[in-house]
Amino acid sequence: MSSCQFIHLEVYARVAGSTKKGGHNLDSIVAEAERHPSACLHVTKPRPPSLLYGFMPSKAAEKASAWAEHAFDSRGRRLRRDGLCLLAGVISLEQQRIEDWPAFRQATLKWLIDFFGDRLVSVIEHTDEENPHIHFYCVAHARERFECLHPGRKAAQEVRNAGQLKGRGNSSALP
Known part of the structure; x- marks a missing residue:
């Protein structure tokens, strides 16, 4: 089995914090992931993603936002709008190893399910960029800390x- 080109984890809030590089939030990452018009200018010919597990990223963002409405920070205060509520990740494979992609995608999906359990709420696939990749999204359970x-x-x-x-x-x- 081949290894990935990269795995990247990022965290997001309902509203980007003032110090958040790039200013991304739940809405902006969903727009890019679901290939909304003008949200993925880096992609020459955007195509909708393939859903591999759970539900689409927009539903994951709704679930994260709902979790955040009832969450508390480390001091017991209601979570701020710029408080983190969604874990997002990308796992990519180099184009030169495209023949490995089907097996790699399945093994990666199994690993994500095993590692994150039912906190994993969405996994999608993009094949409209140079390197095939998977985006995944996780949300904490009620009364859990982020x-x-x-x-x-x-x-x-x-x-x-x-x-x-x-x-x-x-x-x-x-x-």
Whole structure:
């Protein structure tokens, strides 16, 4: 089985925070993922995505927004509009290995389901760009903290909860 070209995780809010690079939010990423007109100018001939699992990204954004309406921050306050509520990821394979794509796509989908469980709510496929890729979206369960979704944020939270220094969550940190 071949390995991926890259896996990238990103987090989004209902409204982009003032310091958020690029200013993306739930609406803007859904528009690009679902290939809404003028939302994916980087794609020469946009085609609608193929749904591989769950429901379309717009429904994932609705679910994330609903979760955020009832979520609280670390201090017990209602989550701000720019509070994180959706984990999104992209997994790509190089065009030179296109013959591996069907098997790679299936193995990747299985891994996503195994890794994220029922927090995984949407997986779509794009084949209208140079490299085939999958977008996936995850939403926390009711009464869960957002940190449960992102492996890096989850590790950092566990370190904080244990009262350790921030760097202790890194494998290359102090022994």
